[in-house]
Amino acid sequence: MSGGILKGMRVVEGSAFVAVPLAGMTLAQMGADVIRFDRLEGGLDAGRWPVTASGQSLFWAGLNKGKRSIAIDMKDPRGREIITEIITAPGDDAGLFLTNLRVKGWMDHATLSARRPDLCMVTLLGDRHGRPAVDYTVNPAVGFPAATGPEGSADPVCHVLPAWDCIAGNMVVSALLAAERHRLRTGQGQEAVLTLKDVAAAMLGNLGIIGEVAVNGVDRPKAGNALYGAYGQDFLCRDGRRVMVIGLTDRQWAGLVKVTGTAEAMAALGRDLKLDLADEGARWKARARITEILAPWFAVRRVDDFAADFDAAGVTWSVFRSFAQALAEDPDLSTRNPVFSEIDQPGIGRYLVPGSPLGFSALPREAPVRAPRLGEHTEEILADVARLPSHAIAALFDAGIVAEPNTPRRLAS
Amino acid sequence: MSGGILKGMRVVEGSAFVAVPLAGMTLAQMGADVIRFDRLEGGLDAGRWPVTASGQSLFWAGLNKGKRSIAIDMKDPRGREIITEIITAPGDDAGLFLTNLRVKGWMDHATLSARRPDLCMVTLLGDRHGRPAVDYTVNPAVGFPAATGPEGSADPVCHVLPAWDCIAGNMVVSALLAAERHRLRTGQGQEAVLTLKDVAAAMLGNLGIIGEVAVNGVDRPKAGNALYGAYGQDFLCRDGRRVMVIGLTDRQWAGLVKVTGTAEAMAALGRDLKLDLADEGARWKARARITEILAPWFAVRRVDDFAADFDAAGVTWSVFRSFAQALAEDPDLSTRNPVFSEIDQPGIGRYLVPGSPLGFSALPREAPVRAPRLGEHTEEILADVARLPSHAIAALFDAGIVAEPNTPRRLAS
Numbered sequence: 001m002s003g004g005i006l007k008g009m010r011v012v013e014g015s016a017f018v019a020v021p022l023a024g025m026t027l028a029q030m031g032a033d034v035i036r037f038d039r040l041e042g043g044l045d046a047g048r049w050p051v052t053a054s055g056q057s058l059f060w061a062g063l064n065k066g067k068r069s070i071a072i073d074m075k076d077p078r079g080r081e082i083i084t085e086i087i088t089a090p091g092d093d094a095g096l097f098l099t100n101l102r103v104k105g106w107m108d109h110a111t112l113s114a115r116r117p118d119l120c121m122v123t124l125l126g127d128r129h130g131r132p133a134v135d136y137t138v139n140p141a142v143g144f145p146a147a148t149g150p151e152g153s154a155d156p157v158c159h160v161l162p163a164w165d166c167i168a169g170n171m172v173v174s175a176l177l178a179a180e181r182h183r184l185r186t187g188q189g190q191e192a193v194l195t196l197k198d199v200a201a202a203m204l205g206n207l208g209i210i211g212e213v214a215v216n217g218v219d220r221p222k223a224g225n226a227l228y229g230a231y232g233q234d235f236l237c238r239d240g241r242r243v244m245v246i247g248l249t250d251r252q253w254a255g256l257v258k259v260t261g262t263a264e265a266m267a268a269l270g271r272d273l274k275l276d277l278a279d280e281g282a283r284w285k286a287r288a289r290i291t292e293i294l295a296p297w298f299a300v301r302r303v304d305d306f307a308a309d310f311d312a313a314g315v316t317w318s319v320f321r322s323f324a325q326a327l328a329e330d331p332d333l334s335t336r337n338p339v340f341s342e343i344d345q346p347g348i349g350r351y352l353v354p355g356s357p358l359g360f361s362a363l364p365r366e367a368p369v370r371a372p373r374l375g376e377h378t379e380e381i382l383a384d385v386a387r388l389p390s391h392a393i394a395a396l397f398d399a400g401i402v403a404e405p406n407t408p409r410r411l412a413s
Numbered sequence: 414m415s416g417g418i419l420k421g422m423r424v425v426e427g428s429a430f431v432a433v434p435l436a437g438m439t440l441a442q443m444g445a446d447v448i449r450f451d452r453l454e455g456g457l458d459a460g461r462w463p464v465t466a467s468g469q470s471l472f473w474a475g476l477n478k479g480k481r482s483i484a485i486d487m488k489d490p491r492g493r494e495i496i497t498e499i500i501t502a503p504g505d506d507a508g509l510f511l512t513n514l515r516v517k518g519w520m521d522h523a524t525l526s527a528r529r530p531d532l533c534m535v536t537l538l539g540d541r542h543g544r545p546a547v548d549y550t551v552n553p554a555v556g557f558p559a560a561t562g563p564e565g566s567a568d569p570v571c572h573v574l575p576a577w578d579c580i581a582g583n584m585v586v587s588a589l590l591a592a593e594r595h596r597l598r599t600g601q602g603q604e605a606v607l608t609l610k611d612v613a614a615a616m617l618g619n620l621g622i623i624g625e626v627a628v629n630g631v632d633r634p635k636a637g638n639a640l641y642g643a644y645g646q647d648f649l650c651r652d653g654r655r656v657m658v659i660g661l662t663d664r665q666w667a668g669l670v671k672v673t674g675t676a677e678a679m680a681a682l683g684r685d686l687k688l689d690l691a692d693e694g695a696r697w698k699a700r701a702r703i704t705e706i707l708a709p710w711f712a713v714r715r716v717d718d719f720a721a722d723f724d725a726a727g728v729t730w731s732v733f734r735s736f737a738q739a740l741a742e743d744p745d746l747s748t749r750n751p752v753f754s755e756i757d758q759p760g761i762g763r764y765l766v767p768g769s770p771l772g773f774s775a776l777p778r779e780a781p782v783r784a785p786r787l788g789e790h791t792e793e794i795l796a797d798v799a800r801l802p803s804h805a806i807a808a809l810f811d812a813g814i815v816a817e818p819n820t821p822r823r824l825a826s
Contacts (some may be wrong), residue, residue, distance in 0.1 A: 005591045022619060026584075030591055044662050049642020049694060050625040050633075058624030059642075065619075109774070128750060131724065132665075136640050137731035140647070140657045141743065145638070146735040148573045149562060156647065156655060156733050158638040160561045163576035166616060170583035171439075175771050177590035178418045178443055182775065184597070190775035198752050201745050202767035203579060205753070206435060206478075209736050210746070211471030212463040214764040219737035220463075225558070225571040227549050229462020229472075234553070234569065242569060244553045249457050252545075281462060311544065318550035320569050322559040323622050324632035330554060332614050333623070337541060339611050340618070351627040354615035358588050361522070362595065362603035 004031015005360050010094040010385075011176065012037065012087045013067070014107065016044040018135070018162050019124055019196065020100040021063040022169030027176070028066035029356035029366065035381060036067045037083050039074060040403055042374050056347040064371040065353065070382070071375030073401045080106045082396075085386045088116035095189065096180060098172055100124040109191040118189035120179040122172050127197035135162040135196070142200045143209075151224045168199045226287055230280035231256075233291050234320065235298035243303060245294070246316040247283060255315045256294075259306070265293045327352070341367045374406040417444015418773050423507040423798075424589065425450065425500045426480070427520065429457040431548070431575050432537055432609065433513040434476040435582030440589070441479035442769035442779065448794060449480045450496050452487060453816055455787050469760040477784040478766065483795070484788030486814045493519045495809075498799045501529035508602065509593060511585055513537040522604040531602035533592040535585050540610035548575040548609070555613045556622075564637045581612045639700055643693035644669075646704050647733065648711035656716060658707070659729040660696060668728045669707075672719065678706045740765070754780045787819040 009032040013024035028034040048059040072079040084106060087097045095116050102125065105111065113119045126133030136158065139145060145156035175192040183189055204210050212218050225234040231247035247253035257263050266277055269289055275282035283290060303319055310317050327333050335342060339357055344350045355368040382388045396402045422445040426437035441447040461472040485492040497519060500510045508529050515538065518524065526532045539546030549571065552558060558569035588605040596602055617623050625631050638647040644660035660666035670676050679690055682702055688695035696703060716732055723730050740746050748755060752770055757763045768781040795801045809815045
């Protein structure tokens, strides 16, 4: 990174999978020097799918953009000592460490902060009991799959987006920035701890779902693709495309009724049901009947027939796309969107890669930087951060404690 | 908030719905003084479902915890001037503003920063074209519903968790903390802008999905509740409960095979398919056959029969629950979890409420603070932040520009 709002900050990351790598990448895309360390053979996520035909992880490439990589044998005490040096290296804007690896002894906060008392460390765990947890287990545990999918179905539907990881990863960023802010004011370091399970459990309360159960005594049933609590529904169009249409706010609802020319029909429906559809809750209660009125309108129209009118009227709507359709037809997923660039990723090739979705007016937008090869920066980090003389670095290579850069992959057997 | 890592920071929030209210609440739960301003009748989300029988919004109560509330008539120029004063009020730790409301003229960055040049403002928009967008439209546009749900089904399945809002809200927090950090170093204020659509578009790249389409030419199909790219599957047990079981890492896979006693069957399957199931991608390819081996094991057992063994062996797993089941049976969703407290919310009652999932070792954990009534802090904010003398405050009440506190709700007609 040439600039960025966090330029000068150095963050060390010992991680795998989504949340903490995403946190490090988010910081790197804001300009921080983020050093991810891994075993010589790569971390647990080195071969995480999707992978290319040759076994290169597109997942790893996506979540480690803009970082520096050091790969080192941490079974060797010299390897552990070097990582400790890197985590606790001096510098006012250093001494910042993110991890989701539970390594007792040498890599815990007590040990590391003995070396650098003002270390700011953020640790993401599975659950508060010390049990492992992943997005795929946290989500069923708190109840979302049971409320997802077609109305009346008894089968739980899990989400495909690892949403809890993405939320927790961004909370790791906030926690680090808050802890560093506190250090700047007090000189005090600390460890911030969060668990994936608690992130999900808390969100259940934040969104009013705990209250819905505890106060209203309601266990929210599946409602298909309907927007909960107001009006929003998917419709099939004449061209076979499906659209999502929103009538959450008064304005959205009025716009939808106007462009579909259904004002009279909706007024009659309100009279019939003795509901004022200007009230969002009334729209929720009447949603099936509202959909009956709107569905024929969409069924005889192609998306192209109404897209411009919908946009002009400020209707909040979208077509449904597959991932490939989104890439093929949405200009927001192309270099026409300044968030994206085409860059070369060693071992993978040239493809569309996002930078940070955050734009800061005081600084130019930074183009995305590719992910490192595994161990690509080992030698420079040993020299610049661990401050090892060249003969000591050579000795580490000779001893096999560090090695030439590799591309993170797992060989299929 | 009596303490918290951001104690002393003052943030003003002009917002509605999920993302920016969540951002403000997250900052409030870290100790910031967060002032949310609204119209006298409440914002667009004042009646957002879920609501209680009397129309009180559990959603609003969940997303505005720990904030101060001022309600004011912003159609009146005096109301707008007061909000401007509050946003740009002096203080080294003030001049921080979050919004997702597009109000031209008086509330944009150009106008506000003319009053306080070092203002740090974070603005969340729908998409980069200025069109409105909500979680329910962004998600279909980028492709997740098309990849969600039962294998072979053509029907898109939308998620129930507003994941993009939750992710974007946490990015708003990071953006504010990064901008304030930059201000501290340079004296410079700025506006950080992000869009909900770009947050989703970028995540598609971060997770490797863009590469999967662009490099591999694969449009990911639905795979039911299977963990993508390795092994993870849901199983129905003898007691009618369903569990999710994960074999993502080597250790998780080995643990699962061991406790289910299926080592021989898996070895035979590997020979049959000419795949080494120690490779995660091989497990993905063989997932249907693996599931055939494991399903009978679960079908003859109750969850209680294997729960302790699974935990002892470090298997990563979870039962599926509805929201009500999660509240009824999961101690992580109770006051046994220090994240949660039971607190009184005016107009709603006493129920289980989460504090921040973040624990900072340098400071005691803060109990959650209830959401304000609409306009609860109007008078004190006019006095302490807008610095109006009492006669001027009285005049505002007389003119109807501010009013007595209210509970945020929308009357059903």
